Amino acid sequence: MTVEGKKKIAVVTGxxxxxxxxxxxxxxxxxxxxxxxxNGRNIDELQRVSDEIKSSGCxxxxxxxxxxxxxxxxxxxxxxxxxxxxxxxxxxxxxxxQDIPFAKTAIEDWYKIxxxxxxxxxxxxxxxxxxxxxxxxxxxxxxxxxxxxxxxIPKPHYIPYATSKAGLEMMTKTMALELAxxxxxxxIVAPGAIDTDMNIELRENKVELENVLKRIPLxxxxxxxxxxxxVEFLASDxxxxxxxxxxxxxxGMTLYPSFGxxxxxxxxxxxxx
Numbered sequence: 001m002t003v004e005g006k007k008k009i010a011v012v013t014g015x016x017x018x019x020x021x022x023x024x025x026x027x028x029x030x031x032x033x034x035x036x037x038x039n040g041r042n043i044d045e046l047q048r049v050s051d052e053i054k055s056s057g058c059x060x061x062x063x064x065x066x067x068x069x070x071x072x073x074x075x076x077x078x079x080x081x082x083x084x085x086x087x088x089x090x091x092x093x094x095x096x097x098q099d100i101p102f103a104k105t106a107i108e109d110w111y112k113i114x115x116x117x118x119x120x121x122x123x124x125x126x127x128x129x130x131x132x133x134x135x136x137x138x139x140x141x142x143x144x145x146x147x148x149x150x151x152x153i154p155k156p157h158y159i160p161y162a163t164s165k166a167g168l169e170m171m172t173k174t175m176a177l178e179l180a181x182x183x184x185x186x187x188i189v190a191p192g193a194i195d196t197d198m199n200i201e202l203r204e205n206k207v208e209l210e211n212v213l214k215r216i217p218l219x220x221x222x223x224x225x226x227x228x229x230x231v232e233f234l235a236s237d238x239x240x241x242x243x244x245x246x247x248x249x250x251x252g253m254t255l256y257p258s259f260g261x262x263x264x265x266x267x268x269x270x271x272x273x
Contacts, residue, residue: 006137007034009084010235011076013067013124014094016040019146019194021049022224023091026232028058035059035084039076039094041066067094067120068112077127086135089235090128092121093146097161110160117164121145122171125186129175133182140183142235145172146227147190149250165190169246176244185243187234192250193221217252 010027014020015038027033036053038046038060046062053060063079065072080087095117100109125143132141150158151165169188176186193212213219227249233239234247248254 008032008088008235009035009037009080009086010089010091011037011039011080011087011124011128012091012093013039013076013120015091016042016045016049019191019224019227020091020093022228023093023231024049024053024060025056026225026228027089027235028053028056028060030232030236031057032236033058035061037076037080037083038062039065039067067092067124068115070119070123073120073123074127077124077131081131087128087131087141088138089142089144090124091144091146091231091235092124094120095146095148097158099157100160101157102159105159113160114164117161118167118171121168125171125175129179129182129184132184133179138183140179140185143172143175143184143186144231144234145186145188146231147172147188147246149190149192149248149253151188151190151246152254172246173244180243185239187239187242187244188246189227189231189234190246190248190250190254191222191227192216192248192253194227194249195221195223215253216250217255220251222249222251 010024010033012020012024015024024036024038027036036058038049038053040046041064043062043064046064050060050062061083063076065076067073077087096113098109098113128141128143145168147168148165150162151169155162172186172188179186193216212221230247230249234242
């Protein structure tokens with residue numbers, strides 16, 4: 001709960017399914033929010049999620065916007081402010097990736113992935129910060145960027161994706177340093193292998209699942225809810241002294257030094273995290 005008992009307003013990009021949907025549901029269930037914006041490119045899916053949020057007693061509106069487009073990002077934040085007059089939490093969750101060997105990566109592939117995974121969070125954060133710097137009672141806000149273990153672990157065939165996540169890490173740290181004076185916190189949640197539709201191969205291919213589990217000390221993949229729990233904590237006042245940090249939700253995967261080219265690589269390279 002914020003100052004004087006006021007509840008928070010949150011925007012979560014890419015929240016029609018997977019980790020994003022789990023995050024907005026976790027926010028709603030926390031009873032610390034009075035309004036949650038769902039965002040994505042399919043308004044029907046978004047509306048279903050917003051309706052689920054409303055059923056828990058929290059208001060919600062669905063805003064269709066493509067975060068790879070600057071004007072859409074600006075509109076997303078403007079519409080949020082128009083509807084709720086403030087933004088307390090922004091979660092940049094929307095992301096894409098593609099399995100392409102480096103030498104075959106076209107400039108269009110590069111720009112497409114970077115625009116969603118790095119430029120989108122930059123524009124959404126920039127616009128949200130303009131509001132967070134001026135709002136009071138309480139002042140400031142919180143930005144959480146959803147990254148990946150591959151901000152740290154190289155991933156062959158995914159150079160634009162890994163590069164965008166590494167860039168997201170430094171962007172978040174720099175934002176945290178610059179914006180601390182405004183009481184704006186910026187942190188990262190970096191998932192490992194998560195059981196979502198993006199990782200459907202793990203559900204359907206036991207051989208690939210076994211190869212992936214060899215990289216995870218805890219010996220299992222995570223649920224989207226396990227990622228959402230960490231995001232919900234970082235967005236809450238319980239994490240009021242946390243900024244510029246990365247929280248890996250990876251079962252220990254980052255304890256390995258790298259994902260090198262190996263006999264296992266071809267079997268596991270289609271798995272997304």
